[in-house]
Amino acid sequence: METYGLEKLGILNPTEVHRNLSPALLVEAALRRGEGVLSDKGALTVTTGKYTGRSPKDKFIVDTPGVHDDIAWGSVNVPITKEKFDAIKNKLAAYLQNREIFIFDGFAGADPACTKKFRIVNELASENLFIHQLLIRPTEEQLASYGDADFTIIAAPGFKCIPEEDGVNSEAAIMIDYEAKLVVIAGSQYAGEIKKSVFSVMNFLMPKENVLPMHCSANMDPETGDTAVFFGLSGTGKTTLSADPNRKLIGDDEHGWSEHGIFNFEGGCYAKTINLDPEGEPEIYNAIRFGALMENVVLDPETRTPDFNDGSLTENTRVGYPVNFISNAAIPGVGDVPKVIIFLTADAFGVLPPISRLDENAAMYHFVTGFTSKLAGTERGVTEPQPTFSTCFGAPFMPMDPSVYAEMLGEKIAKYNTKVYLVNTGWSGGPYGVGSRMKLKFTRAMITAALNGTLENAEYRHDEVFNVDVPQSCPEVPDKIMNPRDTWEDKAAYDESAKKLAKMFEDNFSKKYPNMPKHIVDAGPKG
Structure with a gap:
C-alpha cells in the first residue's frame, strides 16, 4: 500500500x-x-460537536x-x-x-x-x-x-x-x-x-x-479589470459584498498584494449561512450543491431541506465550496493592483457613517484598529453592544508585529494612489435593538459609487468626532441616511453614543499601539 x-x-x-x-x-x-448526510441540495452536511467556531x-x-x-x-x-x-x-x-x-x-x-x-x-x-x-x-x-x-x-x-x-x-x-x-x-x-x-x-x-498578506475579499470589474479589496471581520459582509453579480470574484477571504497585483491564497470560499437569503445572496445560495460542505446547518429530518434561519447549533453556520461554484469567479484568482480598498465594520452602536472617505493616515489608523462590534445577546453577559478591535482585521492569524503589515499597506496605498473608504454595514437610526440594520441594497449602492468613482465627485462633510469625510449624497441612497445623526430621533443620545465609541477607539489605540507615529494617532476619532 x-x-x-x-x-x-x-x-x-x-x-x-x-x-x-x-x-x-x-x-x-x-x-x-x-x-454526515446529504442535504436536498446535494451538499454534504456535518455537525462539528463542541467546537462550532475557531x-x-x-x-x-x-x-x-x-x-x-x-x-x-x-x-x-x-x-x-x-x-x-x-x-x-x-x-x-x-x-x-x-x-x-x-x-x-x-x-x-x-x-x-x-x-x-x-x-x-x-x-x-x-x-x-x-x-x-x-x-x-x-x-x-x-x-x-x-x-x-x-x-x-x-x-x-x-x-x-x-x-x-x-x-x-x-x-x-x-x-x-x-x-x-x-x-x-x-x-x-x-x-x-x-x-x-x-x-x-x-x-x-x-x-x-515583500508580499502583503490580507484578510480580505477581492473582486474586479469584468470590463476594465479594476480591482477592489474588502477588509472586514466576521459578520461585516465581506463575503456577501464581494460576491457582486456585476463583478468577477477573485476570492472571499485571503489574499496577497505583490508588486504584480493581488492574488487569492485560496481556491474556494467559506461563507456564513445563518439567515441566508436566496434573493439577497444568490451567488452563495446557488453554490450550496454537491461538492460543498455545510457545517452545523439544521436540516429537516425527512426532506433534508436546510433551515438557514435555525441557529440552534450555532449562529456560525458555514458552507465551504470551490470558487468556481460562483458563476462570475475570476479563474485563476489574480488581478491588478487595487484601485479601491473598503474597510467594513458592523457598528452596533449605530453612530458611524454608512460610508466615509479615509486619507492615507486614517487608512493606516483604521487598518491597525480593525473595528466591529459584538451584539447584545450573542454571548452570555453581553447586554449592550461591545466594541471588538482586531489588528489588521485579522489579529488571530497575524503572527508578526502589526507594524509589519501596517507599514506595507501604507507604502502600497501611497505608491499606487489607492482610494480607501470605511463602510458601516451595521445599524442606523439607533443602536442594536432600537435602530435597524443598514439595508444591503443601500450598502451595495454606496460601494458601487466608491468603485466606479462617483463618490470622488460628491460633496463631503468632515465628521469632527470620527475624524472622517462623509459624502452627503450617493446615487440610489436616501440623503438622510448619509449622516447617522440625522437618522436618530434623540440627537443628544446620538452625540453621547458617538463620543462614547470614539473614546473606545482612543483607549484601544493608546493601549495597543503606544509607539505609533503621531500622524497616524491624530487621524483617529476624537472622543
Missing part, C-alpha cells in the same frame, strides 16, 4: 491511505463512515530560536515549547495508527511567483473534502511532480488532549511550528481551523517575500 511518506510524520500502519480523492469519492467515504484560546506557536524574534508574542500569539509540541504530535500520530487516512496535496497562492505547497493529512473524509475545495487544486501533471510540501497540516479531531498532561488549555490544540513547517490540529472538528492555519502560515511567509 502506498503511504505517500506518512511515516516521516510518525504515522505508521494506516489501514488505508487516500491521496487527492475526487469530491464524489470523498463524499461517498464521508457517508460510508457516518460523518478556538483562539487553544492556539499556540512553537517558540524556537529560529523564529522567536519574528513573532509578536502575547495573548494572541501564545508560545508553547518544542518539547510539548513534539509530545502532542507524537501522541496524535500514534492515535492515527490503524486508521483510514485522507491526504490532500495542494497549493496556496494563485500567483505562481508566490505559490506554496501544502499537504493536509486528515482523519475525516469530510474535512479532506473541505480543504480540497478551499485550497487551489493541482492538475494531474502538477500532482505527479508535486515533490515535498512546503508545509504540512495534520488534523485529527478525534484525538483529545489532556490539559494536565499536555500543557494546553483544553482537549483542543492548534499548534504551529514554523521552523519544522508543521501544524497540528487536535480535538476540534471545526474545519475553519485548517483553513486559518494555512492563512497563519502565509501571513508569516509572505512578508519575507
Whole structure:
C-alpha cells in the first residue's frame, strides 16, 4: 500500500491511505463512515460537536530560536515549547495508527511567483473534502511532480488532549511550528481551523517575500479589470459584498498584494449561512450543491431541506465550496493592483457613517484598529453592544508585529494612489435593538459609487468626532441616511453614543499601539 511518506510524520500502519480523492469519492467515504448526510441540495452536511467556531484560546506557536524574534508574542500569539509540541504530535500520530487516512496535496497562492505547497493529512473524509475545495487544486501533471510540501497540516479531531498532561488549555490544540513547517490540529472538528492555519502560515511567509498578506475579499470589474479589496471581520459582509453579480470574484477571504497585483491564497470560499437569503445572496445560495460542505446547518429530518434561519447549533453556520461554484469567479484568482480598498465594520452602536472617505493616515489608523462590534445577546453577559478591535482585521492569524503589515499597506496605498473608504454595514437610526440594520441594497449602492468613482465627485462633510469625510449624497441612497445623526430621533443620545465609541477607539489605540507615529494617532476619532 502506498503511504505517500506518512511515516516521516510518525504515522505508521494506516489501514488505508487516500491521496487527492475526487469530491464524489470523498463524499461517498464521508457517508460510508457516518460523518454526515446529504442535504436536498446535494451538499454534504456535518455537525462539528463542541467546537462550532475557531478556538483562539487553544492556539499556540512553537517558540524556537529560529523564529522567536519574528513573532509578536502575547495573548494572541501564545508560545508553547518544542518539547510539548513534539509530545502532542507524537501522541496524535500514534492515535492515527490503524486508521483510514485522507491526504490532500495542494497549493496556496494563485500567483505562481508566490505559490506554496501544502499537504493536509486528515482523519475525516469530510474535512479532506473541505480543504480540497478551499485550497487551489493541482492538475494531474502538477500532482505527479508535486515533490515535498512546503508545509504540512495534520488534523485529527478525534484525538483529545489532556490539559494536565499536555500543557494546553483544553482537549483542543492548534499548534504551529514554523521552523519544522508543521501544524497540528487536535480535538476540534471545526474545519475553519485548517483553513486559518494555512492563512497563519502565509501571513508569516509572505512578508519575507515583500508580499502583503490580507484578510480580505477581492473582486474586479469584468470590463476594465479594476480591482477592489474588502477588509472586514466576521459578520461585516465581506463575503456577501464581494460576491457582486456585476463583478468577477477573485476570492472571499485571503489574499496577497505583490508588486504584480493581488492574488487569492485560496481556491474556494467559506461563507456564513445563518439567515441566508436566496434573493439577497444568490451567488452563495446557488453554490450550496454537491461538492460543498455545510457545517452545523439544521436540516429537516425527512426532506433534508436546510433551515438557514435555525441557529440552534450555532449562529456560525458555514458552507465551504470551490470558487468556481460562483458563476462570475475570476479563474485563476489574480488581478491588478487595487484601485479601491473598503474597510467594513458592523457598528452596533449605530453612530458611524454608512460610508466615509479615509486619507492615507486614517487608512493606516483604521487598518491597525480593525473595528466591529459584538451584539447584545450573542454571548452570555453581553447586554449592550461591545466594541471588538482586531489588528489588521485579522489579529488571530497575524503572527508578526502589526507594524509589519501596517507599514506595507501604507507604502502600497501611497505608491499606487489607492482610494480607501470605511463602510458601516451595521445599524442606523439607533443602536442594536432600537435602530435597524443598514439595508444591503443601500450598502451595495454606496460601494458601487466608491468603485466606479462617483463618490470622488460628491460633496463631503468632515465628521469632527470620527475624524472622517462623509459624502452627503450617493446615487440610489436616501440623503438622510448619509449622516447617522440625522437618522436618530434623540440627537443628544446620538452625540453621547458617538463620543462614547470614539473614546473606545482612543483607549484601544493608546493601549495597543503606544509607539505609533503621531500622524497616524491624530487621524483617529476624537472622543
